Amino acid sequence: MGRQYEIPVGAQHISLLEPLHFKFTTENEKIIRTDANVYYVHRGIEQACCSKFKFRQVSFVVGRVCGLCSISHTTAYSQVAEKLLKIDIPKRAKYLRMLVIELDRIHSHLLCLSHVAENSGFEALFMKTMQYREFSMELLEAVCGNRIQYDFSIVGGVARDLKPEMGQLILQRLKNFMPQLEELVGIYQHNRTLSLKNKGVGVLSKDDAMRLNVVGPLARAAGLAVDVRNETEDLLPWKEVGFEMITDTAGDVHARNMIRLREIYISIRIIQNIINGLPESALVTETKAFPDGEGTVRLEAPRGELFYYAKGNKTQVLERLKIKAPTFSNVAGMVHAFTGNEYGSAAAIIASYDPCLSCTAR
Amino acid sequence: MKKIETNLADLKKDIGAFYKPELHHFIVMNAVQSGDKMEVQWFFNDYAYPGETTCFYALISPEEEVPGIKDIVASAWVAEAELVDLMNIKVENTMKGFVLEPDFESGPLLKKK
Numbered sequence: 390m391g392r393q394y395e396i397p398v399g400a401q402h403i404s405l406l407e408p409l410h411f412k413f414t415t416e417n418e419k420i421i422r423t424d425a426n427v428y429y430v431h432r433g434i435e436q437a438c439c440s441k442f443k444f445r446q447v448s449f450v451v452g453r454v455c456g457l458c459s460i461s462h463t464t465a466y467s468q469v470a471e472k473l474l475k476i477d478i479p480k481r482a483k484y485l486r487m488l489v490i491e492l493d494r495i496h497s498h499l500l501c502l503s504h505v506a507e508n509s510g511f512e513a514l515f516m517k518t519m520q521y522r523e524f525s526m527e528l529l530e531a532v533c534g535n536r537i538q539y540d541f542s543i544v545g546g547v548a549r550d551l552k553p554e555m556g557q558l559i560l561q562r563l564k565n566f567m568p569q570l571e572e573l574v575g576i577y578q579h580n581r582t583l584s585l586k587n588k589g590v591g592v593l594s595k596d597d598a599m600r601l602n603v604v605g606p607l608a609r610a611a612g613l614a615v616d617v618r619n620e621t622e623d624l625l626p627w628k629e630v631g632f633e634m635i636t637d638t639a640g641d642v643h644a645r646n647m648i649r650l651r652e653i654y655i656s657i658r659i660i661q662n663i664i665n666g667l668p669e670s671a672l673v674t675e676t677k678a679f680p681d682g683e684g685t686v687r688l689e690a691p692r693g694e695l696f697y698y699a700k701g702n703k704t705q706v707l708e709r710l711k712i713k714a715p716t717f718s719n720v721a722g723m724v725h726a727f728t729g730n731e732y733g734s735a736a737a738i739i740a741s742y743d744p745c746l747s748c749t750a751r
Numbered sequence: 752m753k754k755i756e757t758n759l760a761d762l763k764k765d766i767g768a769f770y771k772p773e774l775h776h777f778i779v780m781n782a783v784q785s786g787d788k789m790e791v792q793w794f795f796n797d798y799a800y801p802g803e804t805t806c807f808y809a810l811i812s813p814e815e816e817v818p819g820i821k822d823i824v825a826s827a828w829v830a831e832a833e834l835v836d837l838m839n840i841k842v843e844n845t846m847k848g849f850v851l852e853p854d855f856e857s858g859p860l861l862k863k864k
Contacts, residue, residue: 426848426849427850431837431850431859435837436860439862599772599773600772600826601826602778615776615798620796684752687796687804694776694778696778698781709781711779711781713779717830718778718779721825721826721828750850
């Protein structure tokens, strides 16, 4: 038995650009125990949403929970508010919500992949992935008005329409992106250096993923077929626009990379189907009702299941709003999957989890 | 959402009888103030389509300690630790200081009287 060392990583760390703190206990370079805490940036957004803002304003507030998956938060909140208001939204608004969610998923997955490359010591691939990601940011800005934190979903529908020429621009840019995506898949799948750093590293088994209630690409890479888009058809018709579940079995960093890359193909297909079959209708369902009763909504954000609980009391201000971010569900699995790995692999493993503490600490 | 009422004495028995890791996904815990009482909620989802959400809930007084379900749902420690910090609820075998710093104001999400 070797000497044991405790190594802190975070809350400010070169390989962990999130306010999350891990304390690794290592023995002969192997991680034998991990402790974590997330107590650095709690912002009290839930409390603000139930005291300082009216329920229609809350969709703009929760859009600030996260810069990366802002559309997931505004959509999930809008959906739960619409449940409490007992309204259905126009079909065109549903399609436009799905379009922005999938554009957002493309940029989020590419960002995660670039961080994995960087934390694996492959800076050229980091730069290439970030360069190729730029088109998705430009499209989001064109569609929503902002590169991040787009207030696109509002209670009752969406805030902006998609003009036909904008739809054609998106299709053209996606077509231009396809060879770049093929190139990235080739590198992430076959590059020897990256394989040495990613294959067999940070393995989370299917049984552990299930036992620890892991969500998102982390779960699907372990073989656990969980995706909210596969389960809820009542709020957004995912299967109608070509959703398909992607899973792997290896459960390692490499498998998470490949899951994200393969999901980008699905996102592209969904966006193409949405634009080619965009129904004509109004954008918003108007109502003068106030939220009443309680309800929940689950939505597949880029990192996995996002959960909103809201309780209304027939006034302008909500009684309670609860947000559960995907990373929150993955904390237990993340802590578990470090054990047995070399400390030197920790940076790549962390990046492959794609943690978002902005969402988690909200 | 299907709501099932329980109480602190029967909580572990009820959730233990319901929860099967291969069938159910534990989502999160939540708490809602209800007068002088607190409604503590445990949310689960069925893996099978169409994914029904089940909510176990118990009405508790602020001084009561909620049994932990970590031995039934392995990942529940995260949600339990969050409720301890944000809602100042006592949970069995759970310390303050996971979501907030240990010396932070207790229960910042509680409504001010």
